[in-house]
Amino acid sequence: MEKFYDILKQLIRIPSVVGAEHPFFMSVKRELEELELHVEYYDGVLVVKGENPTSGYISAHADRHGLICTGDNEFQYAAYIAKNQADLNGNSNSESLLKNFTDRFVNEKVQAYEPWSGSYLGLGVIQNAFLCERRNNIIFKVDGFSHLFPGTPIAFVDKLTIEDELVSAQLDNVISVAIIIYMYHLGYQGTAFFTASEEAGKSWRFLLEYFRRFDIVTNELLVLDTSPYKVVEDINRLDIVLRNRDENGVFRSPLKNKIKSICIENNINYHFKDSYLKNIMKQTGTKGSLGVTELGKIIHATKGSIQGTTLQLPTIGYHTAQETTTKRSIQSILEILQALYNTDKAFH
Missing domain, CATH: 3.40.630.10 (Zn peptidases)
Known part of the structure; x- marks a missing residue:
């Protein structure tokens, strides 16, 4: 093995x-x-x-799950941003877990990358995560990513x-x-x-x-x-x-x-x-x-x-x-x- x-x-x-x-x-x-x-x-x-x-x-x-930059120093859970939501109609068990996710993310290291080439764009740390009821998504505060443009994917640093x-x-x-x-x-x-x-x-x-x-x-x-x-x-x-x-x-x-x-x-x-x-x-x-x-x-x-x-x-x-x-x-x-x-x- x-x-x-x-x-x-x-x-x-x-x-x-x-x-x-x-x-x-x-x-x-x-x-x-x-x-x-x-x-x-x-x-x-x-x-x-x-x-x-x-x-x-x-x-x-x-x-895999991750974040995406959606504005000036703003980051959302990638699977649930509006452009991805066409087939998410609330009947999956993973969607029902959404409200319980926020505490899991604090202090997690994340890496930004260029979506086409995969080039590494830097390392950050999740400071806070909260559910925004208006947007039905998790909004993240990430230290170290103020330079990123909207559309930049951010993956969890994994091993x-x-x-x-x-x-x-x-x-x-x-x-x-x-x-x-x-x-x-x-x-x-x-x-x-x-x-x-x-x-x-x-x-x-x-x-x-x-x-x-x-x-x-x-x-x-x-x-x-x-x-x-x-x-x-x-x-x-x-x-x-x-x-x-x-x-x-x-x-x-x-x-x-x-x-x-x-x-x-x-x-x-x-x-x-x-x-x-x-x-x-x-x-x-x-x-x-x-x-x-x-x-x-x-x-x-x-x-x-x-x-x-x-x-x-x-x-x-x-x-x-x-x-x-x-x-x-x-x-x-x-x-x-x-x-x-x-x-x-x-x-x-």
């Missing part, structure tokens, strides 16, 4: 704020072209093809921490990108998609546009991501997270049962997140969202002509720079993917 963690460490250092993913895409493109893979770059999606592109379709979003059996960083969703790259090293020869602006609810449009561009239909689209839990005991009991559905659609794909069988054969602990959430709602007598996924939106928009399932890493500290999962979860997801796509080549 040393090589996997090398890939992850490298990717984490490259900023990829929602709406300003281009430098990250370029880095991933170079990494995969070094493996002599065919890489195509379309609006909002980087597409990678192995020697047998129809043997698998794996997707992961490449953007990978591995302590005992826990792995921490701003994992959502750079860890899934690293898993896919590692899978190509292990011999995966199918297709992979890296999408932009998932945190602003827009990535599914870019992915769907690609499928329509080439008239591709599949019922085996596999979307990798992280999935939030509250306490470390939750993720210690759980290796991977599956779904029967989300708020937008039911997942009807042969992949779901294939993954379930692999879990049973390999003693991998799993549960279905939608069932878990329904159970909590039943116990507490509350109503809430089953969650909103990229895949669910695609299934809904295509009336089921594109289908698939999700495979997620359970984490705590969701949407922070200290999001945490377990080494066992990472190992489990790689075991599942290798079994699913028959890749057992040693890393070279």
Whole structure:
């Protein structure tokens, strides 16, 4: 696993704020072209093809949360600025967390970068963060960025921490990108998609546009991501997270049962997140969202002509720079993917 963690460490250092993913895409493109893979770059999606592109379709979003300069010494949460809000309609669990975010950001180090070249523009520290009810966004006070122009993205300064059996960083969703790259090293020869602006609810449009561009239909689209839990005991009991559905659609794909069988054969602990959430709602007598996924939106928009399932890493500290999962979860997801796509080549 040393090589996997090398890939992850490298990717984490490259900023990829929602709406300003281009430098990250370029880095991933170079990494995969070094493996002599065919890489195509379309609006909002980087597409990678192995020697047998129809043997698998794996997707992961490449953007991460961050800030954006919106005026004179004014900074807002990038995913929720007006130009990104078209698909944020209040029914996702991440949106409901917005009001609880502000305390998490104080004293966090952040770095500004040029959105096209990725050039480093300086280091700052978040002094304060508060929710502006009028704009329905978090407004940040950042020390050291008075020189920045509107539109400049600002990423959290991130590094990978591995302590005992826990792995921490701003994992959502750079860890899934690293898993896919590692899978190509292990011999995966199918297709992979890296999408932009998932945190602003827009990535599914870019992915769907690609499928329509080439008239591709599949019922085996596999979307990798992280999935939030509250306490470390939750993720210690759980290796991977599956779904029967989300708020937008039911997942009807042969992949779901294939993954379930692999879990049973390999003693991998799993549960279905939608069932878990329904159970909590039943116990507490509350109503809430089953969650909103990229895949669910695609299934809904295509009336089921594109289908698939999700495979997620359970984490705590969701949407922070200290999001945490377990080494066992990472190992489990790689075991599942290798079994699913028959890749057992040693890393070279």
